[in-house]
Amino acid sequence: MTQTAVADSDTGLPLRELARRHGLTAAGKLPSLPAYSRQLWSYRYFIASYANAKVTSALGKTRLGMLWQVLTPLINAAVYYVIFGLVLSTARGVDNFVPYLCTGVFIFQFTQSVVQAGVQAISGNLGLIRALHFPRASLPLAITMVEVRNMFASMAVLMIIVLGFGEPLTFEWLLVVPIFLLQSVFNAGLAMAAARLGSKVADIKQLVPFIMRIWLYGSAVLYPVTKFSSNEHLQAHKWALYVVEANPLLVFIDLMRHALMEEVPLAASPMVLWLEAIGWALVVGLGGYVYFWRGEKGYGRG
Amino acid sequence: MADQREPTVIVDDAHVVYRVHQAGTAGTGSPLASFKRIVTGTKPATLREVHAIKGVSFVAYKGEAIGLIGTNGSGKSTLLRAIAGLLPVEKGAIYAAGQPSLLGVNAALMNDLPGERNVVLGCLAMGMSPAQVKSQVKEIIDFSGINERGDFSSLPMRTYSSGMAARLRFSIAAAKKHDVLLIDEALATGDAKFRKRSEQRVRDLRAEAGTVFLVSHSEQSIRDTCERCIWLESGLIRADGPTEEVLKQYESFVKK
């Protein structure tokens, strides 16, 4: 803080001293993390109603409305099936390729939409931010909530596809719930990190499609995950295989496939996958939150 | 210390700088170029800085209503945003009692949503509980008077006239008790009847022991509500004192 010569005319005190004496707080002072979390909690109704408002105003403009939440992943899965399943035949090694592919596409889509929307959570809402006072993390969190809601529809479609292609309904399907929760926490952290990055560097928005494309190709969405362990280069460098297979999206996708399907090749044993998923959710969820909180007071600057 | 006035807002040599990303010139918008900038950490050539507030200091006290005047672009809105903590200060500091609330002309609510839902959203964003919001919605819409000519509160806000939108925004903000209320030309677009009503509301808010800042281009408004006035020009304070004196100086400056 700078020292100034300005003093109050009444008392002759320096302004900083005057403020301290009367217990005034500096505008733009970062609240402590627990205080911020409490504040955020008290804004939960705002977050929910903002998320609702976003869905209403986004879908209100399209003619098919809610139907797009289901159509988008379906069209994606169809396109990838034609190219990778029929034309390139990457299906070798997986008995039931369509459910395998669709699970990958749908789970990947969940994170992808959160990142895409998250990057603009701050930069696209400067008007709101400069007008009203609320914990800014409300915005990326609301965006995550919107995508979680969209994902309910997608999951219903996915389950119908999986059943339709002959997979049995088992108790393992219950695992869908914790996997979905872990991925949501992971996504929320990612959304907050992306929001802060996007508010600082406008160019990030341009890079997101490329980053997501690379991530898609690296997550065994379009081909069996065994391609990694049977790859000679990766076999020669064990650490590289570990790195490739620790990819959080690959972990979530593998777990979901394991839950929904009977005979599916996995990157690691389910136990290891679960630990990795929990680890990723905690690290990215908390890390993204702390990273976002530290930038709280600068978001109005644009 | 009992005889002393109690300060509610202290602005100590505050500077505010806007950073503007201009639409790129050729070659700066490509992914490769943005990647290079991110890696090397250089500022893009299209980044411009606008130094909007250049070292402003003053103290505002409890129960005061302060008029803020100055020509367009002199930094009035910027100063209010900084006091509200919505824009960070570049240098210096701003201290405030409680959380100042800004009521601006371009406070962006959601234009695709009906007025009613905007009221709910705005109230929640001010930190009200759902129960409080529920009990207030009708009152707020009635006060704004947007339903005087039919059921407008259920139409999207983009169908409102600018005056109607401003009335609704004012009504939302005025529904809450504020320690420090910052009003930025929010009363200007309303018609005479609404202006009277809202000026009365400003006086009420003031009587509830808060401090009110009022930006207005209507000298009458300022004379009626404020006894102190600050004249801002190009991000600096030109004059600060009793409304009559400051307005006189300002008038002779503008007439020149």
Ligand SMILES: Nc1ncnc2c1ncn2[C@@H]1O[C@H](COP(=O)(O)OP(=O)(O)O)[C@@H](O)[C@H]1O
């Ligand atoms: N969002 C913004 N980005 C960049 N510059 C801005 C922005 N808003 C205002 N400015 C600049 O800051 C200065 C002060 O603007 P403002 O505070 O809106 O003036 P006033 O409210 O007194 O008319 C002007 O030079 C204006 O161009």
Ligand SMILES: [Mg+2]
């Ligand atoms: Mg202005």
